[in-house]
Every structure is written in structure tokens, then in C-alpha cells.
Amino acid sequence: MAKYKTEPLKCWDKAKELRSEVYDRIAKARDEGTMIVSGGTESAISLPAGFDMEFFGGEPYVAGCAFMGKNDSSKYMKYFETAEAAKFPRDLCAYMRLSVGSLLCNSYAFGGTYPKPAFNLQTHICDTQGKWYQIMSELEGVPYNALDLIPFEWESEYESEESKNLKHKYLKDQMLDIIDWMEDISGKKYDDEKFINALNCECESASLWAQCCMVNRSIPAVMDEKMMHSLYVIAALMRHEKASVNFYKELLDELKDRAERGIAAFENERLRLLLDGMPPWHSLEIYRYIEEFGGVSIGSHFSFGVSGGWAYDSKQDTRVPAMPPKEAGVELRTREDACSWYSKWLLNTNTILRSLKLSGQGKNKHILDLVKKWNVDGVLIHLNRGCEGTAAGQMEIRYFLAENNIPVITFEGNHADIREFDLPRVKTTINTFMETLDLKKL
Amino acid sequence: MIESFKRIYDNRHEYIGKWKEKHPDRKIMGYMCTSMPEEIIYAANALPIRILGGHESQNVSQQHMMGTFCPFSRDVLAQGLLGKYDYLDALGITHTCQHIYQAYESWVLHKNIKSFYIPTPNTSQTPHALPYLRGQLKLFLEKLEDWTGRKIGENDLRRGIEIVDTTRKLMKQIYEMRKSESPPISGLDSMLMVVAAQMSDKEEFNTILEDVIKNELPGRKAKATPSSRLMLIGSEHDDVKFIEMVENLDAIIVIDDHCTGSRYFWNTTEQNEDALTDIANRYIKKPPCPIKDFPVRKRTAHIVNLANEWNVAGVIEIQQKFCDPHELDRVAVSKALEKAGFPILNLEADVTMPVGPFRIRVEAFLEILSSEELF
Ligand code: SF4
Ligand code: SF4
Numbered sequence: 159m160a161k162y163k164t165e166p167l168k169c170w171d172k173a174k175e176l177r178s179e180v181y182d183r184i185a186k187a188r189d190e191g192t193m194i195v196s197g198g199t200e201s202a203i204s205l206p207a208g209f210d211m212e213f214f215g216g217e218p219y220v221a222g223c224a225f226m227g228k229n230d231s232s233k234y235m236k237y238f239e240t241a242e243a244a245k246f247p248r249d250l251c252a253y254m255r256l257s258v259g260s261l262l263c264n265s266y267a268f269g270g271t272y273p274k275p276a277f278n279l280q281t282h283i284c285d286t287q288g289k290w291y292q293i294m295s296e297l298e299g300v301p302y303n304a305l306d307l308i309p310f311e312w313e314s315e316y317e318s319e320e321s322k323n324l325k326h327k328y329l330k331d332q333m334l335d336i337i338d339w340m341e342d343i344s345g346k347k348y349d350d351e352k353f354i355n356a357l358n359c360e361c362e363s364a365s366l367w368a369q370c371c372m373v374n375r376s377i378p379a380v381m382d383e384k385m386m387h388s389l390y391v392i393a394a395l396m397r398h399e400k401a402s403v404n405f406y407k408e409l410l411d412e413l414k415d416r417a418e419r420g421i422a423a424f425e426n427e428r429l430r431l432l433l434d435g436m437p438p439w440h441s442l443e444i445y446r447y448i449e450e451f452g453g454v455s456i457g458s459h460f461s462f463g464v465s466g467g468w469a470y471d472s473k474q475d476t477r478v479p480a481m482p483p484k485e486a487g488v489e490l491r492t493r494e495d496a497c498s499w500y501s502k503w504l505l506n507t508n509t510i511l512r513s514l515k516l517s518g519q520g521k522n523k524h525i526l527d528l529v530k531k532w533n534v535d536g537v538l539i540h541l542n543r544g545c546e547g548t549a550a551g552q553m554e555i556r557y558f559l560a561e562n563n564i565p566v567i568t569f570e571g572n573h574a575d576i577r578e579f580d581l582p583r584v585k586t587t588i589n590t591f592m593e594t595l596d597l598k599k600l
Numbered sequence: 601m602i603e604s605f606k607r608i609y610d611n612r613h614e615y616i617g618k619w620k621e622k623h624p625d626r627k628i629m630g631y632m633c634t635s636m637p638e639e640i641i642y643a644a645n646a647l648p649i650r651i652l653g654g655h656e657s658q659n660v661s662q663q664h665m666m667g668t669f670c671p672f673s674r675d676v677l678a679q680g681l682l683g684k685y686d687y688l689d690a691l692g693i694t695h696t697c698q699h700i701y702q703a704y705e706s707w708v709l710h711k712n713i714k715s716f717y718i719p720t721p722n723t724s725q726t727p728h729a730l731p732y733l734r735g736q737l738k739l740f741l742e743k744l745e746d747w748t749g750r751k752i753g754e755n756d757l758r759r760g761i762e763i764v765d766t767t768r769k770l771m772k773q774i775y776e777m778r779k780s781e782s783p784p785i786s787g788l789d790s791m792l793m794v795v796a797a798q799m800s801d802k803e804e805f806n807t808i809l810e811d812v813i814k815n816e817l818p819g820r821k822a823k824a825t826p827s828s829r830l831m832l833i834g835s836e837h838d839d840v841k842f843i844e845m846v847e848n849l850d851a852i853i854v855i856d857d858h859c860t861g862s863r864y865f866w867n868t869t870e871q872n873e874d875a876l877t878d879i880a881n882r883y884i885k886k887p888p889c890p891i892k893d894f895p896v897r898k899r900t901a902h903i904v905n906l907a908n909e910w911n912v913a914g915v916i917e918i919q920q921k922f923c924d925p926h927e928l929d930r931v932a933v934s935k936a937l938e939k940a941g942f943p944i945l946n947l948e949a950d951v952t953m954p955v956g957p958f959r960i961r962v963e964a965f966l967e968i969l970s971s972e973e974l975f
Binding site for chain 1: 662663664665666668669695697698699701702705706708709717719721722723726727728729732735736739890891894895897921922924925927928929930931932934
């Protein structure tokens with residue numbers, strides 16, 4: 159008999175609908191010649207939102223390719239092979255290779271030709287990012303620019319205010335320049351009001367997603383991580399739009415209601431796990447496999463952080479949902495105000511941007527905090543051969559958690575390249591882990 | 601004497617041991633990337649030395665770093681964990697690639713050592729990078745003052761610039777001599793010179809360089825007969841056996857674009873503003889490594905330029921396995937060189953290089969180069 163009640167998420171269909179709408183809009187923009195701007199999805203996407211445009215973000219698109227490749231690998235494998243034939247080495251970021259391959263094949267995974275952007279705008283968050291869209295821009299023959307983002311250090315490093323101010327000013331000044339640059343190369347007038355609206359939506363979406371994650375501290379968890387992937391992606395794709403804010407408000411209400419009524423994501427939850435690293439998009443069935451033991455992944459540093467806005471609360475020495483401008487009592491009136499807010503927001507509240515560059519003691523502490531606050535029983539670390547960004551510090555996290563008596567296991571794989579993911583072997587690793595926890599299949 | 605370069609390189613730890621005996625009051629900072637502003641460390645009367653790998657197999661880095669981090673970075677971490685650098689008073693790093701940064705983080709986590717991280721810009725192409733870097737260098741300087749207990753004034757900084765710039769100028773002078781038809785110094789000795797400069801006290805090293813330039817290089821021929829002129833590019837590379845093997849064939853390396861080569865010392869400091877701004881500006885204008893070369897691609901033009909000026913017949917790219925930064929540039933660099941008429945051989949390096957199979961590939965490459973010359 160099931161331990162908890164469960165029911166489908168009401169927002170689920172809405173999430174799917176919004177997601178496919180974005181990809182349809184990009185296809186439509188391509189066919190109708192509307193401006194498309196492309197870049198990594200962690201780009202400052204509210205910046206180009208000062209124009210009428212569609213943003214074509216790299217990571218969710220190629221994650222989608224990897225996911226779809228499971229059932230129909232024809233396009234997916236062709237993208238990889240084409241990138242490799244063009245001499246892009248196989249151990250480079252798997253997202254980048256899929257993206258380059260899709261472009262070189264002139265193929266859009268959702269149908270038709272590759273949507274060529276008017277320009278690419280990137281935020282350099284890991285060592286690959288700035289180069290990825292440099293390569294894309296050269297192949298597309300379109301202008302390229304990149305923001306150099308140097309995140310604030312983890313709080314354990316006691317970074318001085320002076321250093322933070324330097325980083326803040328550096329990013330803000332670049333943002334202001336990039337607006338001028340975008341006007342120059344597009345020949346279009348930039349609308350500050352649209353930018354400010356987009357930024358308000360972006361911050362609100364990120365804050366709301368963080369609040370949704372907070373609800374998942376409940377036992378049983380109201381979301382499991384495979385659900386989360388379909389939910390945070392809305393912010394990844396369109397966090398600068400009102401529709402995203404509305405979606406997360408609705409979701410938050412629903413999650414709170416589920417928590418109150420004790421509705422579980424997984425009816426037999428008995429082991430709460432945290433996954434570190436990116437999910438293997440092509441093999442999401444590992445989540446189902448965990449369930450066979452009564453395990454549920456309640457989230458990850460990645461799922462919480464990639465779309466979440468988190469502020470450090472020094473009194474509690476933990477992170478809490480960050481306040482968007484209005485809630486913080488700040489009215490953004492001018493372009494300068496907005497760039498100033500935006501740069502601080504990105505430097506401070508995005509734990510993923512921080513962790514791609516800086517791991518060490520700070521990231522270890524952050525993961526331990528997640529383990530404690532979300533009542534986690536064990537950690538699975540996906541050592542990702544396809545992403546140097548999220549690989550930062552992973553082995554140290556394993557070491558640190560083990561020292562702190564948190565059950566932890568690693569498995570090697572690749573988030574987007576199935577050729578580097580040995581599912582039976584990963585299952586065997588999970589079996590071993592469960593055995594050490596004395597858990598048998600239900 | 602040219603032999604001093606190899607002596608310092610082979611006996612780097614003994615060299616520092618003796619140096620410490622002579623300078624018991626001065627501190628030593630090991631660093632991991634050539635964007636570290638050594639001038640400021642000299643100004644603080646401390647000694648900066650670059651940490652390189654040991655080129656030996658090891659089994660201590662695995663539990664701290666994934667196998668997909670480059671062998672160089674894993675070798676560097678192993679040096680730290682094995683206690684080879686226990687004499688260091690501090691460890692420093694600037695923003696650099698994620699692999700070597702991981703080595704730094706793990707070293708700091710497990711060795712309980714004073715550490716200095718300078719969050720330098722990732723690109724130098726925005727005009728805002730200069731004031732930002734200057735600001736961060738000032739904070740670094742203040743931390744050094746705390747650490748050494750001495751004030752660092754403008755004159756100290758100028759003295760630091762003078763020491764490091766002298767090394768740069770002298771090494772550039774030697775590199776210029778390699779343009780000649782019969783270069784007076786081999787590629788191997790040039791590499792050893794640069795890494796020895798990184799591993800020693802530059803005030804002492806400058807006198808060695810001056811002596812080599814004045815007394816040893818004039819009229820010297822590194823190779824008795826003219827050989828194929830090669831350029832070496834790619835990731836960090838200080839594998840003596842590999843370079844020796846290449847130059848024992850009918851080839852001589854006359855130029856490179858490496859952080860253990862020209863990139864370390866190529867530009868000197870333009871002294872126009874306050875010393876910190878001048879120093880920052882020098883690092884901003886330094887030939888870029890791949891991770892710092894965006895949004896505009898400037899590195900390829902620099903490499904092609906070097907190949908032209910040093911009149912090379914071909915280029916060997918030696919790249920550390922899993923070195924993302926250089927892999928990201930590989931297609932563009934190869935294309936640019938080929939377009940400019942320079943054949944390129946791409947090789948992947950590990951900590952220890954199996955010279956045999958590489959010899960066959962280099963020989964085949966040299967054959968291609970010489971057959972082209974017949975037409
Ligand atoms: S964070 Fe990982 S997946 Fe993203 S660009 Fe960097 S290496 Fe690629
Ligand atoms: S640049 Fe390449 S060789 Fe150098 S540390 Fe980074 S990954 Fe290794």
C-alpha cells in the first residue's frame with residue numbers, strides 16, 4: 159500500500175504548453191523574419207528584451223535535443239557527428255557540440271532550418287560560454303558580444319565590499335555598452351521601458367522558482383526532480399516575460415496546497431536524495447529506477463539554482479529566495495538603474511553562475527546546507543564528462559560529504575552525449591549505493 | 601651559461617632551498633598561471649615562482665579532480681599534495697582556466713596554506729577591464745602589505761616592474777635571435793630558459809641572461825646544419841623529452857605561442873600612468889590565451905604573425921588531453937594557419953609522453969614539409 163497520497167500536477171500541461179510555444183515562436187520568427195537573438199540561456203536575456211525579439215537560448219534547446227534523441231536519435235546523433243567531422247573534439251562541452259552540430263546541419267530539432275539570429279549575446283559564465291557563441295557567430299556570420307561576469311565569491315571567503323563593488327561596476331558598465339552596441343548593429347531603437355519590465359519579470363520569476371523549491375522541503379516532497387526539470391525550464395526560456403511570472407505564481411500556490419494536503423510527488427517516498435550535477439537528459443529514467451527503491455530526488459544545486467534567485471541570509475547562514483526589485487522597495491526608472499540592479503542580481507543571487515567558476519569551501523558548504531535543509535538522506539553525484547562548468551569541485555564535494563557522514567556516491571556520465579553514459583553501469587552503482595543504505599527494491 | 605636553464609629547471613626545489621638560505625626574511629609565493637602580476641610580488645620583496653608539473657605518474661589527485669581535467673592540472677595538484685612545494689609561504693592564482701583553478705582550490709582545501717586569488721577579467725577586450733583590473737590589483741597589493749608587513753609604495757612597484765621587464769626584454773632579445781637562418785639557441789633551451797625564469801629569482805636570472813646574450817650566443821649555432829623551422833603552439837607544455845625528440849630529427853623549433861614560452865614575456869610595461877595602472881595595462885595587452893580571447897578573435901592573427909616573422913615551415917600544436925581552452929580554439933587556429941600556408945600537426949599530450957609513436961608522426965610531418973619545399 160502506498161505511503162502517501164499523490165496526484166498529477168495541475169500546472170504540468172501549462173508548462174508543456176509554454177515550452178512548446180517558445181520553440182514555435184522561434185520557428186515563426188525565423189519564417190517571418192522577426193528578430194531572433196541567441197546565446198546561452200544564462201545570458202542576461204532581459205537586455206535584448208529592450209527590442210521586440212525572440213530569444214533562442216542554447217542550453218534548453220540542446221537539452222531538448224538530447225531528450226528527444228532517446229526516441230529518435232537520427233537528428234541528435236547527426237548533430238554530434240557533424241560537429242566532430244568539423245573537428246570539434248569529442249571531449250568538449252556536449253551542449254556546445256550539439257549546438258554547433260545543429261547549426262552546421264542547418265537543422266532545427268523542432269522542424270525546418272536552423273533559426274539564424276540577428277546577433278549572439280552571451281554571458282561568460284564558464285570557460286566554454288564565451289567561446290561557444292564566438293564559434294556560432296563565426297559560422298553564422300553574425301555579430302557577437304559577450305558580458306564578462308565575475309561572480310561574487312562564496313560567503314565563506316569574506317570578499318570585501320570593495321571587490322564586490324568593482325565587479326558590480328565592471329558588469330554594469332559592460333551592460334550599458336552592450337545596449338549601445340545592440341542598437342548599433344541592429345539599427346533599431348532600444349526601449350528602456352521594455353527592458354525594465356523584462357528585468358522585473360526575470361527577477362520575479364527567479365524569486366518565485368526559489369520559493370517553489372523551498373516548498374519542497376516538505377516531507378513528502380511535493381515535486382521530484384524529474385518534474386522540476388519541466389518546471390524550471392520555463393524560467394530558463396522566458397523568465398523575462400509576464401507569462402513566466404504568472405506560471406510560477408500559479409505553481410507556487412499549487413505546491414503550497416499540495417504541501418498542506420500532504421500530496422507527494424512519489425507515493426512511496428522513503429529516501430530523499432539530492433543529485434549533484436546536471437541530469438543525463440537522454441536517460442532520465444534513472445529517476446524511475448531510484449523510485450524502485452523508494453528513493454526520490456528532491457532536487458539539486460543545479461535544479462534549484464539554474465532558474466532560481468537566492469539571497470544569502472547571514473543571520474541564518476543560509477540562502478533564501480531573493481527579493482525582486484519591487485518587493486525590495488526599489489523602483490527601476492532608468493536604464494542605468496536597471497543595469498545596476500541587474501548586474502548585482504546576477505553576481506549575487508545566482509548560485510549556479512557562482513559555482514561554475516568558484517567551488518572550494520563555499521560550494522561544499524552550500525551543498526551541505528541543501529542536504530540539511532531539504533532533509534536529504536544521501537547524495538548522488540553525476541560526474542559530468544560533458545560539462546567542465548558543473549564538474550568544478552565535484553570530487554571535493556564527494557570528499558567533503560563523506561567526511562561529514564553523508565552517504566554519497568558518484569557515477570560518471572555525460573549530460574547530453576549518450577555515448578558517454580552507460581545506463582546499466584549507473585544502475586549497478588545505484589544498486590550498490592542502496593545496498594550500503596540497507597535498502598531493497600520495494 | 602645556457603646550461604643554467606636546465607640546471608634550474610631540473611633542480612627547482614633545491615634552487616629555492618638555497619635561495620631561502622640566502623634570503624631567510626623573504627616570503628615565497630607559488631602561482632599557477634602567467635597572468636599573475638609578479639611585479640607586485642617583487643615590489644612586496646617576496647619571490648613569485650610558477651608551479652609546474654613533475655611529469656611523473658601519480659595517484660593522489662584522483663580523489664580531488666575528475667579524470668577529465670587536463671593532465672597538467674592534475675600533475676600540478678599532485679605536486680602540492682605530495683608536499684613537493686611545502687616550502688611555499690603562499691599560493692596565488694588569477695582567473696585562469698577551470699582545470700588549473702580546480703588544482704588551486706583543492707590544494708588550498710587540503711594544504712592549509714595562505715592563498716591569494718585575484719579575480720582578474722576573463723576578457724581584456726572591453727575598455728572596462730582596465731579600471732576593473734587596476735582595482736583588483738590594488739586590493740591584491742593591500743593584502744600583500746598585510747602579509748609581508750611592509751608598505752608598498754610607487755617606487756617599490758617601479759622596482760618590481762624594472763626587475764620583471766628586464767627579464768622580458770632579455771628573453772625577447774634572445775627570441776629575436778632565433779629569426780636568423782641558424783638560430784643560436786634550440787627550441788628546447790629556449791623553453792628551459794622561459795620556465796627557469798618562472799622558477800627563479802629574476803634579479804639573479806637577469807645576470808645569467810645578460811651573460812648568455814653577451815658571451816655565449818654570438819656566433820653560436822644550435823644545429824650544425826639548417827633544418828626545418830617549426831613553431832610550437834598549444835597548451836602548457838614543458839616536456840623536455842618530446843622537444844628533444846623533435847629537435848633530434850631534422851628540425852628546429854624557432855618560435856612558440858605557449859605560456860611556458862613567448863606568451864609569458866612578450867610585452868613589457870608601458871610606463872604612462874601610475875604604476876598599478878601601467879601594470880594592469882601590461883596584462884590587458886598581453887597576447888591572449890584562448891579563454892581570454894573573445895568576443896573578437898585576436899589570437900589567430902598573433903599566431904600567424906609569429907609564424908610569418910620567424911619564417912617557419914610548419915606548426916606543431918601540442919595540446920594537453922582534455923584541455924578545453926585550446927580545444928575550443930583548435931578549429932579556428934588550424935584554419936587560420938592553413939590559410940596562411942602553414943601546415944599544422946595536432947598532437948595530444950599527457951603528463952608523460954610516449955616519445956616513440958610521436959616520433960613517427962613528427963617524422964611524417966617533416967617529410968610533408970620537405971616534399972613541399974621541393975616544388
Ligand atoms: S556550464 Fe557546462 S554545459 Fe554550460 S557551457 Fe559550460 S561546459 Fe557547457
Ligand atoms: S589551459 Fe589547458 S593545459 Fe592549461 S591548465 Fe587549462 S586545461 Fe590545462
